[in-house]
Amino acid sequence: MSAPAAAPNGAERPHTAFPKAVLFDLDGTLLDSAPDMLAVANAMRADRQLPPMPMQPLRAQVSKGSRAMLGATFPDLDPAERDARVPEFLERYERELGRHGAPFEGVEAMLSALEAAGCVWGIVTNKPEYLASKLMPLLGWQTRCAVLIGGDTLSARKPDPLQLIVAAERIGIAPQDCVYVGDDERDIIAARAAGMASVVALWGYRLDHDDPLAWQGDALIDSPAQLVEADAWPATR
Incomplete structure (x- = not known):
């Protein structure tokens, strides 16, 4: 379901260069963290004498x-009870961090291709920064990732563009020269508001009713492996 790479104004890409910088969402884009999350959910269910839940x-x-994950784990909870369990979920997740999940297939080849081309890359995620930071050495990315901004780093988070704008400032590259890659509509909304081209990561996590075509990203890509080629990336200015 790949769409041709396009410039932010919808024109076909006029060249075959990698972007100067690429910013990525983390969960569902670079990292398949769902197995870690499932371990947390089922541990919480077991403590409450509930059977394990399936992955999907x-x-x-x-x-x-x-x-949202707690809502799926305990569908009968009212919102106040669900919110009260967030600290427990995060505490348990910190213990499971990186034990079961791994980068999606093709991610390492994609990152290596970007680095070989002199492209700077970083991460902008709504995951709390302290958890995202702890993942970096587990993945071997602590010296490769040029900037890391979490959901609690600043006063606003995606779909607000502030995280992306600040990330571009920190790496010293104008937003118009960056591309943002994410698997959620909030990612594409934030990129557009920040003046960045965007890539919809179709390999990520989506609800059944989500329509990634309607998000109007600049490129829709099926697999990270496709992004080892410069002409798969949307054009920047």
Whole structure:
């Protein structure tokens, strides 16, 4: 379901250069963290004498955050009870961090291709920064990732563009020269508002009713492996 790479104004890409910088969402884009989340959910269910849940209902919610995952884990909870369990979820997740999940297939080849081309890359995620930071050495990315901004780093988070704008400032590259890659509609909204071209990561986490074509990203890509080629990337200015 790949769409041709296009410039932000919808024109076909006029050249075959990698962007100067690429910013990525984390969960569902670079990292398949759903197995870690499932371990957390089932540990919480076991403590409450509930049977384990399957992967699919939780996987679809991973990009939506801890509250959405708790909603899938305990569908009968009212919102106040669900919110009260967020600290427990995050505490348990910190213990499971990186134990079960791994980068999606093709991610390492994609990152290596960007680095070989002199492209700077970083991460902008709605995951709390302290958890994202702890993942970096587990993935071997602590010296490769040029900037890391979490959901609690600043006063606003995606779909607000502030995280992306600040990330571009920190790496010293104008937003118009960056591309943002994400698997959720909030990612594409934030990129557009920040003046960045965007890539919809179709390999990530989505609800059944999500329509990534309607998000109007600049490119829709099926697999990270496609992004080892410069002409798969949308054009920047």
